[in-house]
Amino acid sequence: MLPKPDNLVLYGRYASPFVRRVAVTLRLYGIEYLHTPLMPFGPDKVELARFNPIGRVPALRLDDGEMLIDSAAILDYLDGLAGPDRSLTPASGPARRRVLALLAVALGANEKLVAALYERHFRPREAWHQPWLAACDKQVRDGFTWLDAAHAGPWFTGAEMTQADITVAVFWLFGRAKRPRFFAGLGCGRLDNLAERLQTTAAFQATVPEPEMLTDQLI
């Protein structure tokens, strides 16, 4: 386990599920950080583009000024700080491959959820491309129902909580908040239970998403 850094700065609002999974992980590892809740739209995008050419969140500033971008790369760094015994992503072998496979499906489904939200938000309703929205919805549905079937409990991989549980719970809560009827219709009771259980923990309570700010002025 490496020494804990002193002055980490996490960029991005908890309203972004990619930011929130990083913030929850920081808290579970007991690593303190400052929080700069920049939006990846509007004027904040200029500031974000100073360290990420495509102006996305999350980003994590390290003690020496190095900037990490992308939630997976940031989690990889945090797992290294936690060390192999505490890492929420198993260090090697079949257990690691299983968690990475679960994460791949969760990240893909969540990206399609976000893509469809952007289509509905940023384009006028008459320009929405319905076949594209239907294709996104199918990937979201297929991804989350697959994850639901894969969750035997108490955790995805058995007795130990892993990054798969945290990330899926964060994404599920995000989806439920954004599209309540669609997510209720998926019938994913195991994911509902997982999210309800984690939602009451200190790390989730401390990272509740901020109120929605996505308005047309922010494009």
Ligand SMILES: N[C@@H](CCC(=O)N[C@@H](CS)C(=O)NCC(=O)O)C(=O)O
């Ligand atoms: N693969 C990235 C995805 C990050 C992402 O899509 N962030 C969104 C916020 S939820 C964003 O910055 N969107 C603005 C944009 O794509 O321009 C990660 O895991 O960090």
